[in-house]
Amino acid sequence: MKKSFKFSALDRQKEIFMRGMGNRKPLIPVSYAELEARAKEVLSEENFASIAGGAGKEQGMANNVEAFSKWRIVPRMLNDVSEVDLSIEMFGRKLASPLMLAPVGVIEIAHRQADIAVAKAAAKTQTPFIISSQASFPTERITAEMGDAPRWFQLYWGKSDALMESFVDRAEQSGCEAIVLTVDTKLAGWRVRDLDLGHLPYLRGKGIAQYTSDPIFQQLIHEPLSSPISKPKPSLGAIATLLALNWRYEGNFFKNLFSGLPLKAVRKFVDIFTNTALNWDDLTKLRESTKLPILIKGILHPQDAQKALDYGVDGIIVSNHGGRQVDYNIAAIEALPDIVRVADGKVPVIMDSGVRSGADMFIAMALGASAVCIGRPYVYGLALKGASGVEEVIKNMLAEFELTMRLSGCSRVGEISKGHLWRDSGEGLSIPERTGH
């Protein structure tokens, strides 16, 4: 039986204020700035940097957020908004709302329960969860927490096609309903905060559970590396890291130490992750590997959107990876309208990067997005309160979205249109109704 999620912004407000009557603050801060600040307090310097950081001077990351403020919402009055419906439909399935959880790798650095906790919150709120190729638990273990709640799988397509096929196969077996191919991360960006601290969690065996649990990867480990990887200079720190790696790896610590398997796994992961040769024609190969809808994540240029359509993708995620790849990147919300125009209602266009509030969601939907993803906001909720923290972030986002809708005169998501927006350049207020998915 399908679970439903009953939600009301008014109940959410009541819940928070009733708590306040007992002198109790909300479980996690409602304001994004405070949420991030509190997460910073509980995380180590290295782990916070890995989550919060962006590429270069982080202007691209800032653009994602600032670009929302170029738009003004123009509420419409005296529509009957006594009933409100946040649901949307995508790929033939009704979804509780247009909010989705972006794939975020290596979240064990935020909380021990990592993707398991996120899966629980996603299932409870019926919010689609896009499981990362770099999750901290295998897909099978994550989806076991989700009943029949919606989940997709995000694919990083490295050097091994066989591994890519195995990941896709496992996702299908685990009830994932779409494959999201991330195309903006052939290489990791120049992330200054991580570089300054010399900290890369993968080298410590974190965020590689999808690989180490995979039968194809377990064979690949024993094959020679395609290029040599230098070893760290012997030091107390290096020995401590190696011991921690052996503890973390599944199985017996001493057996791991003796076999050297954990270190071999990390080196093989580093060896095959980067696939700079990936190109448009590879999409055909992916199409042959699955019957699931394929979405492409990381599109910012309308010509790339057109190309993706020509190659038959089923959906586009407009994203710049939260500003983590290219400094000074165009904000995802700036890239959205042209891509919506190209997609022309043929496939869903999901907006990702920089969404911090329900009002941001409203602007993205008004500009023609079919849904939006959030990344860092839910990871901070996770860092503070595990599954309950993620649930709180989702509910706060939905509450503001619902209130913004109703206060702007909309009772259904499909009623949100560019006619609710205005911009100094004279844009907005012209298109009466957006095409929905």
Ligand SMILES: Cc1cc2nc3c(=O)[nH]c(=O)nc-3n(C[C@H](O)[C@H](O)[C@H](O)COP(=O)(O)O)c2cc1C
């Ligand atoms: C710590 C971290 C890890 C990420 N890992 C992945 C990943 O494994 N796969 C992926 O497609 N995107 C990954 N992303 C990007 C997110 O899916 C998403 O695009 C981004 O977080 C959205 O921006 P926001 O954080 O501003 O909401 C990651 C982002 C962060 C912050």
